Amino acid sequence: xxxxxxxxxxxxxxxxxxxxxxxxxxxxxxxxxxxxxxxxxxxxxxxxxxxxxxxxxxxxxxxxxxxxxxxxxxxxxxxxxxxxxxxxxxxxxxxxxxxxxxxxxxxxxxxxxxxxxxxxxxxxxxxxxxxxxxxxxxxxxxxxxxxxxxxxxxxxxxxxxxxxxxxxxxxxxxxxxxxxxxxxxxxxxxxxxxxxxxxxxxxxxxxxxxxxxxxxxxxxxxxxxxxxxxxxxxxxxxxxxxxxxxxxxxxxxxxxxxxxxxxxxxxxxxxxxxxxxxxxxxxxxxxxxxxxxxxxxxxxxxxxxxxxxxxxxxxxxxxxxxxxxxxxxxxxxxxxxxxxxxxxxxxxxxxxxxxxxxxxxxxxxxxxxxxxxxxxxxxxxxxxxxxxxxxxxxxxxxxxxxxxxxxxxxx
Numbered sequence: 001x002x003x004x005x006x007x008x009x010x011x012x013x014x015x016x017x018x019x020x021x022x023x024x025x026x027x028x029x030x031x032x033x034x035x036x037x038x039x040x041x042x043x044x045x046x047x048x049x050x051x052x053x054x055x056x057x058x059x060x061x062x063x064x065x066x067x068x069x070x071x072x073x074x075x076x077x078x079x080x081x082x083x084x085x086x087x088x089x090x091x092x093x094x095x096x097x098x099x100x101x102x103x104x105x106x107x108x109x110x111x112x113x114x115x116x117x118x119x120x121x122x123x124x125x126x127x128x129x130x131x132x133x134x135x136x137x138x139x140x141x142x143x144x145x146x147x148x149x150x151x152x153x154x155x156x157x158x159x160x161x162x163x164x165x166x167x168x169x170x171x172x173x174x175x176x177x178x179x180x181x182x183x184x185x186x187x188x189x190x191x192x193x194x195x196x197x198x199x200x201x202x203x204x205x206x207x208x209x210x211x212x213x214x215x216x217x218x219x220x221x222x223x224x225x226x227x228x229x230x231x232x233x234x235x236x237x238x239x240x241x242x243x244x245x246x247x248x249x250x251x252x253x254x255x256x257x258x259x260x261x262x263x264x265x266x267x268x269x270x271x272x273x274x275x276x277x278x279x280x281x282x283x284x285x286x287x288x289x290x291x292x293x294x295x296x297x298x299x300x301x302x303x304x305x306x307x308x309x310x311x312x313x314x315x316x317x318x319x320x321x322x323x324x325x326x327x328x329x330x331x332x333x334x335x336x337x338x339x340x341x342x343x344x345x346x347x348x349x350x351x352x353x354x355x356x357x358x359x360x361x362x363x364x365x366x367x368x369x370x371x372x373x374x375x376x377x378x379x380x381x382x383x384x385x386x387x388x389x390x391x392x393x394x395x396x397x398x399x400x401x402x403x404x405x406x407x408x409x410x411x
Contacts, residue, residue, distance in 0.1 A: 015144055015147060015151070018139075018197045018198055018199050019139070019140065019148065021193050021194070021196050021197050022139070022193065022194065022197060023148075023151055023152070023155070024193045025190040025191070025192075025193030026132075026155060026190070027155040027159070028186050028193070029090065029186045029187055029189070029190035030156055030159040031159045031163055031186060032182055032183040032185070032186025032187065033159070033163070033183060034159040034160055034162075034163025034164060034167070035163045035166060035167040035170070035182055036097075036167060036179040036180055037163060037164050037167060038164075039167070039177075039183065040062070040100075040114050040118050042171065042176060043100065043104075043109070043114065043176050043180065044058055044111065044114055046176045047104065047176050047177075048109065048110070048111050048114075050111055054111060057115065058114060058115060062118030062119060062121065062122045063122060063367045063368070063370060064367065064368050064371035065119050066118070066120075066121070066123045066125070067126065067363070067364040067367040067368050068364075068368065069122075069123050070122075070123045070126040070360065070363075070364055071217065071364060072217050073123070073126065073127055073130070073360060074130060074217065074219070074220050074360035074361060075213075075216040075357060077127060077131050077134070077357070077360060078134070078204070078205065078353065078354070078355075078356040078357050079205060079206070079207040080204055081201055082132070082135035082138075082201065083131075083135060083194055083201045085128075085131040086128055086131050086132055086191075087191045087194050087195060089124045089125075089127045089131065090124075090187040090188070090190045090194070091188070092120065092124045093121050093124045093125070093128075093184070093187045094184045094185070094188050094191075095184075096117050096120045096124070097117065097121065097180055097181075097183055097184035098181070098184045099113065099117065100113070100114070100117060100177055100180045101177040101178075101180055101184075104176075104177045105177075122367070126360060126363050126367075129359060129363050130356040130359045130360035130363070131356060133347065133355060133356070133359040134355040134356040134359065135201070136148060136149075136347065137347045137350075137352065137355055138352070139199075139201075142348060145344045145347055146284065146288055146293075146340060146341065146344045147285055149284075149339075149341075149343040149344050150281045150285055151281075152340070152343075153277065153280075153284070153336055153339050153343075154278050154281040154282065157274045157275070157276075157277025157278045157280075157281065157332070157336060158274075158278060160270075160274040160277065161271045161272075161274035161275055161277075161278075162271070164270070164271070165267045165268070165271055167179045168264075168267065170182070205352060205353035206353075216357075219354060219357045220354065220357035220358045220359075220360055221361045221365075223350065223354050223357070223358050224361060224362070227349065228405070229345075229349065230349060230350075230358075232403050232405045233297075233345070233346070233404075233405065234362060234365065236301060236400055236401075236403035236404055237342065237366070238365060238366050238369050238370075239396075239399075239403065240304065240397065240400050241366060241370065242366070242369050242373045243308070243373070243393045243397050243400075244308070245373070245374060246370070246373040246376070246377040246393060247308065247311070247377060247393040247394075249374065249377075249378065250377060250378075250381050250386045250389050250390050251311055251314075251324075251386075251390060252266065253381070253386050254314065254386040254387065254390070255269075255314065255324070258386065259314065259315065259316040259320060260316055261316070261320075261321065265321055268321075269321055269324040269325050269328065270328060272325050272329065273324075273325055273327075273328030273331075274332060275329070276328070276329040276330065276331075276332040276333035276336060277332045277333065277335065277336035278336065279333050279336060280332070280333040280334060280336020280338075280339075281336045281337070281339075281340055283333075283336075283337050284296070284336070284337045284340045284341055287337060288341060293341055293344070293345055294405075294408075296337065296341050297345065297404070297405075298404055298405075298406065300334050300335075300337045300338040300341070301338060301400075301401060301404045302401045302404070303334040304334035304335050304338060305397050305398060305400055305401060306397075306398070307327045307328075307330050307334075308327070308331070308390070308393060308394035308397050309394045310323055310326070310327040311324070311327055311390050311394065312387045312388075312390045346358070346359075346362075377389055377393065380392065
């Protein structure tokens with residue numbers, strides 16, 4: 001049941017003008033992030049001419065090492081004003097990203113710089129995510145949380161649809177660091193939008209005196225473990241998202257290397273599919289109203305599962321591209337419904353003084369597991385081939401519904 005110890009009331013009763021400022025900040029930074037998707041890898045390849053292992057290390061270090069460095073930050077985020085932390089995280093990302101084009105134009109860019117920048121940006125990402133989720137719960141009324149999360153989900157999928165293709169065009173026209181520069185600027189604009197919010201922020205929860213530092217740091221994981229529904233949802237979503245992320249590079253390799261698709265065809269396939277995320281985010285709220293949040297989480301938790309089974313059968317040509325579009329569109333539509341419902345459920349079932357730590361623990365867990373799985377599936381594909389590795393991921397995906405909260409007595 002919804003926690004009955006919520007002490008503070010939201011400072012915004014609906015999705016008004018201040019929410020629009022918050023949403024604009026999120027939207028502009030998300031567009032910048034997707035414009036610069038894999039930008040560090042591209043810079044490493046195009047400018048520094050590094051090998052495949054070094055390219056993989058940038059992605060792995062940015063996810064896993066950045067997440068590990070962020071472990072003690074959940075407590076630090078929890079007991080401080082969230083809006084100020086969000087602004088600082090934006091400014092840190094701006095400054096770190098800005099060093100890349102500056103070093104490039106000074107002919108001083110190095111691989112270690114990219115590696116360090118990826119890790120710092122990853123830590124700042126986690127700080128922003130933890131602070132922004134806790135901030136949202138105190139900023140928007142409970143009845144409007146699903147609509148707010150749906151708005152954020154729509155912005156994410158619009159950015160995912162247009163960002164990477166447009167980023168590729170910009171890199172081709174203006175050079176390899178242009179998207180990094182635009183991403184840096186997007187975080188300044190995000191910070192300005194957050195700073196422009198007029199309504200005062202509620203005071204952060206008081207720091208408990210009797211608990212040890214270790215207990216405070218691990219509170220997020222302990223809170224999730226103590227709640228059987230959140231525990232299952234964490235295991236389910238981490239496994240599902242990990243299998244999707246681990247198999248995505250293999251599909252790219254299969255399409256671009258083995259089947260002869262061009263980069264624009266590959267981008268088109270995923271750009272069209274991302275429109276499903278927009279559709280799903282718009283469907284989430286009316287579906288919850290009609291069927292209830294629990295039924296929706298279960299139904300779409302299952303519905304997003306079988307789509308990966310189609311990917312090992314992709315062939316060259318128009319039919320193969322249409323199959324990729326159909327598979328990805330269906331899966332992303334289901335994810336677009338599931339994600340805002342999950343985000344809303346997680347906020348409503350977490351105490352106010354634990355939201356930041358729960359979200360930080362959730363993000364750290366997901367990123368560490370995903371980074372390990374990407375490496376593991378890359379090694380698997382090197383031994384079995386991309387199709388076989390894709391098929392193994394699709395089969396394992398069929399197991400994930402067992403980790404959904406089917407029993408009502410767990411709520």
